[in-house]
Amino acid sequence: MARQPEVFVRSLEPEEAQRLVKITRSTRDRVRLRRAGVVLASVQGRSASEIAVMFAASDGYVREVIHAFNESGFAALNPKWSGGRPATIGPAVREQICRIASCKPVELRLPFTTWSLTKLVEYLAGQRITVSTETVRQILRKAGISWQATKTAT
Known part of the structure; x- marks a missing residue:
């Protein structure tokens, strides 16, 4: 050489x-x-x-x-730092995840009354949306949507 x-x-x-x-x-x-x-x-x-x-x-x-x-x-x-890994989930998919999480599971003919992150991820997989539990949690948190039922004292 x-x-x-x-x-x-x-x-x-x-x-x-x-x-x-x-x-x-x-x-x-x-x-x-x-x-x-x-x-x-x-x-x-x-x-x-x-x-x-x-x-x-x-x-x-x-x-x-x-x-x-x-x-x-x-x-x-000066170092040229990038913003990290580019987002693999687009805004349309994020919106769909938020819409589904905002619905009650019973409205979607599911046998439970509230979402858990695991149940939501499983349902999304059935809709051909493959995401991790942590990704769903971050998307919902950023959108201000709670998947947990609120408890009130009686």
Whole structure:
């Protein structure tokens, strides 16, 4: 396999170099600290493979950080956190779950008077809606729907 050409950070202004050093000394974000360290090591003339060994990273990661810094500057040091896993249940299905949970089971010709989360999940499975008990609980809670019968003192 052919050797990758060496990649280095663009030449920095003195203020930029000072800012990088300050980030490595003061930041609490580990991702930002690691990326700033990679950039500083590159400024010092170290190769991508040397930097990878220093930071226990892959050559590819080091190259990505250097390229990103060359293109975007200091914005490349910030982690790009996503919002988590995308929702797999759409709004139409959520609405249907809420509608079913709002009905009394007797109205749906079921032999019980109140829903439990387990019974609701089983009924939904019969309607070809496959969801976990926890997902149903979260959907109902967000919609402000209680599946439990309210008890009153007499």
